[in-house]
Amino acid sequence: MSLDTAAQTPAAKPHERLASFLADDLVAVDTLIRARMASEHAPRIPEVTAHLVEAGGKRLRPMLTLAAARLCGYGGPYHVHLAATVEFIHTATLLHDDVVDESERRRGRPTANLLWDNKSSVLVGDYLFARSFQLMVETGSLRVLDILANASATISEGEVLQLTAAQDLATDEAIYLKVVRGKTAALFSAATEAGGVIAGADEAVVSALHTYGDALGISFQIVDDLLDYAGSADATGKNIGDDFRERKLTLPLIKAVARADDTERAFWVRVIEKGDQRDGDLEHAMSLLARHAALDETRAEAMAWAARAKDALAPLPDHPLRAMLVDLADYVVARIN
Amino acid sequence: MSLDTAAQTPAAKPHERLASFLADDLVAVDTLIRARMASEHAPRIPEVTAHLVEAGGKRLRPMLTLAAARLCGYGGPYHVHLAATVEFIHTATLLHDDVVDESERRRGRPTANLLWDNKSSVLVGDYLFARSFQLMVETGSLRVLDILANASATISEGEVLQLTAAQDLATDEAIYLKVVRGKTAALFSAATEAGGVIAGADEAVVSALHTYGDALGISFQIVDDLLDYAGSADATGKNIGDDFRERKLTLPLIKAVARADDTERAFWVRVIEKGDQRDGDLEHAMSLLARHAALDETRAEAMAWAARAKDALAPLPDHPLRAMLVDLADYVVARIN
Numbered sequence: 001m002s003l004d005t006a007a008q009t010p011a012a013k014p015h016e017r018l019a020s021f022l023a024d025d026l027v028a029v030d031t032l033i034r035a036r037m038a039s040e041h042a043p044r045i046p047e048v049t050a051h052l053v054e055a056g057g058k059r060l061r062p063m064l065t066l067a068a069a070r071l072c073g074y075g076g077p078y079h080v081h082l083a084a085t086v087e088f089i090h091t092a093t094l095l096h097d098d099v100v101d102e103s104e105r106r107r108g109r110p111t112a113n114l115l116w117d118n119k120s121s122v123l124v125g126d127y128l129f130a131r132s133f134q135l136m137v138e139t140g141s142l143r144v145l146d147i148l149a150n151a152s153a154t155i156s157e158g159e160v161l162q163l164t165a166a167q168d169l170a171t172d173e174a175i176y177l178k179v180v181r182g183k184t185a186a187l188f189s190a191a192t193e194a195g196g197v198i199a200g201a202d203e204a205v206v207s208a209l210h211t212y213g214d215a216l217g218i219s220f221q222i223v224d225d226l227l228d229y230a231g232s233a234d235a236t237g238k239n240i241g242d243d244f245r246e247r248k249l250t251l252p253l254i255k256a257v258a259r260a261d262d263t264e265r266a267f268w269v270r271v272i273e274k275g276d277q278r279d280g281d282l283e284h285a286m287s288l289l290a291r292h293a294a295l296d297e298t299r300a301e302a303m304a305w306a307a308r309a310k311d312a313l314a315p316l317p318d319h320p321l322r323a324m325l326v327d328l329a330d331y332v333v334a335r336i337n
Numbered sequence: 338m339s340l341d342t343a344a345q346t347p348a349a350k351p352h353e354r355l356a357s358f359l360a361d362d363l364v365a366v367d368t369l370i371r372a373r374m375a376s377e378h379a380p381r382i383p384e385v386t387a388h389l390v391e392a393g394g395k396r397l398r399p400m401l402t403l404a405a406a407r408l409c410g411y412g413g414p415y416h417v418h419l420a421a422t423v424e425f426i427h428t429a430t431l432l433h434d435d436v437v438d439e440s441e442r443r444r445g446r447p448t449a450n451l452l453w454d455n456k457s458s459v460l461v462g463d464y465l466f467a468r469s470f471q472l473m474v475e476t477g478s479l480r481v482l483d484i485l486a487n488a489s490a491t492i493s494e495g496e497v498l499q500l501t502a503a504q505d506l507a508t509d510e511a512i513y514l515k516v517v518r519g520k521t522a523a524l525f526s527a528a529t530e531a532g533g534v535i536a537g538a539d540e541a542v543v544s545a546l547h548t549y550g551d552a553l554g555i556s557f558q559i560v561d562d563l564l565d566y567a568g569s570a571d572a573t574g575k576n577i578g579d580d581f582r583e584r585k586l587t588l589p590l591i592k593a594v595a596r597a598d599d600t601e602r603a604f605w606v607r608v609i610e611k612g613d614q615r616d617g618d619l620e621h622a623m624s625l626l627a628r629h630a631a632l633d634e635t636r637a638e639a640m641a642w643a644a645r646a647k648d649a650l651a652p653l654p655d656h657p658l659r660a661m662l663v664d665l666a667d668y669v670v671a672r673i674n
Contacts, residue, residue: 041494045494096459100455100459100460118436118437118455119437122459123433123437123497123500126466126489126492126493126496127496127497130486130489133490134483137482137486149470149471156461156464157382159463159464160376160379160382161378163381175378178378
């Protein structure tokens with residue numbers, strides 16, 4: 001544990017302080033990931049996996065598991081297995097998402113489906129999911145297996161829901177929340193909850209860790225969806241209006257559609273449901289978002305979820321990691337303020 | 338248990354006698370499958386799943402689990418969960434296989450990727466895999482989870498290996514066997530082994546059940562690959578030479594390539610590696626298979642694996658189901674005699 005290092009860099013961002021505090025654990029996670037993504041017979045597997053794993057993601061999800069376990073005083077080896085599990089599940093879903101979305105770039109690099117092919121992305125994703133499953137079994141905790149099995153079902157159900165809800169103006173905030181839980185929050189909450197369970201924490205603490213991960217994940221995704229309309233390409237690596245062009249019904253649009261008059265509704269039907277988009281449509285959409293205060297309200301919801309995440313941490317033991325998790329919730333919404 | 342019904346139809350095929358003997362269990366499996374393929378929020382999931390599950394597959398894999406458990410005297414409820422697990426894993430791999438192979442027909446009907454889209458097939462496959470994982474966790478048996486996690490990894494590794502080995506003349510019989518274990522035998526052996534484990538059978542019996550499933554699965558797949566060159570479209574629903582046109586290196590071709598002289602090798606390089614196929618090439622390929630006795634030797638290997646499957650059953654308790662499993666091994670190779 002590198003408490004000293006973390007203490008020496010108070011100005012660092014929360015996820016950097018977490019990485020510093022959990023440095024030894026993260027090395028163990030990376031070693032385990034590298035060992036388990038190997039395949040004696042199918043070299044395509046580590047090639048594809050390494051492309052994504054080594055692209056410099058923030059390792060946010062595995063850090064949540066490590067932090068939760070350490071915060072609860074865990075001293076055994078299995079939080080490392082669970083952190084690797086969570087990263088494998090995340091990587092598997094990214095591989096499949098990029099096939100489903102026909103994406104060409106991820107983390108600033110060409111996607112695996114572009115560099116190899118869709119087949120490799122589908123099958124290597126399946127392999128990583130199976131490997132994650134083996135890692136969980138090694139922990140010997142049926143409760144952890146239950147948590148991660150349920151999260152896996154929520155994730156894929158959310159993905160299918162997103163597929164069928166896309167381009168459908170009937171998508172409301174309740175459906176949006178289910179999609180967001182599936183695509184982001186389910187793995188966040190499973191990551192924190194599993195960390196608490198493996199540490200043998202009290203039920204109240206386990207429940208608090210679940211709530212924290214869930215609220216943090218929802219906040220994280222709402223911010224992402226807001227930045228698609230309110231961010232700058234420099235900060236996000238995405239262009240303004242990508243979701244609009246892809247006809248995705250995210251929270252800002254859902255709010256504007258809910259308040260649309262007949263003329264506005266006809267506009268949304270044309271550009272989102274029919275996909276008939278013309279020059280100036282994005283600008284008109286932005287003016288409708290402004291008219292109905294859709295971006296301000298979306299921002300307020302992201303803030304409220306971040307506040308819920310922080311509140312959830314109250315029953316947790318006083319610990320440097322608790323403070324970092326509080327700061328992490330603030331940091332997630334800092335980009336939109 | 339419908340022992341009487343089974344006894345009344347001695348002339349039925351072995352899988353029909355198994356279905357008859359296990360009729361009550363199979364009803365329970367179907368009920369569980371139907372309950373677990375539901376999704377409150379994403380109706381696309383049961384639509385896609387039902388398309389495949391109700392297309393009239395033989396339910397061979399779930400029957401293997403049920404038969405193994407009953408044969409070992411199991412009286413609990415969880416063999417039904419495991420049978421549904423095995424069917425879900427099988428259905429998930431079919432959905433992903435059809436995306437990878439760009440298939441248009443499966444079990445005589447258009448594939449899900451054709452009726453809906455690749456996206457739905459990828460994501461519904463993921464959902465079924467997650468659901469299978471939940472079903473396993475419900476059994477509370479870590480050993481069963483270990484068996485099925487390992488099988489899942491072997492399956493997807495075999496699929497990736499098949500992807501990279503296809504069209505590569507360096508593919509030898511050892512690689513072929515790994516691919517076959519991945520695509521077929523791993524789930525057969527996990528199905529039988531898990532049935533024994535849930536019944537609390539002796540190690541010798543569990544090991545025998547694993548060996549039976551493995552050998553049966555290998556025999557099954559070799560027969561399938563042989564029939565692609567030696568079958569009739571009526572019997573197989575496939576056209577002669579489909580694998581040849583898709584440039585798949587299955588056992589008959591691997592044997593012929595291993596014995597090719599320079600001229601023959603140039604032919605295989607052109608039609609398989611380069612994919613430059615012309616009129617008359619299939620006929621020439623068939624003549625090379627005949628020249629090197631590739632079909633006869635492939636047939637002999639299928640027979641040998643079926644014999645191994647039957648031999649493996651020796652340590653099992655004397656039981657009507659044991660006799661049906663012996664007959665099943667004979668039946669698998671009956672199509673090539």
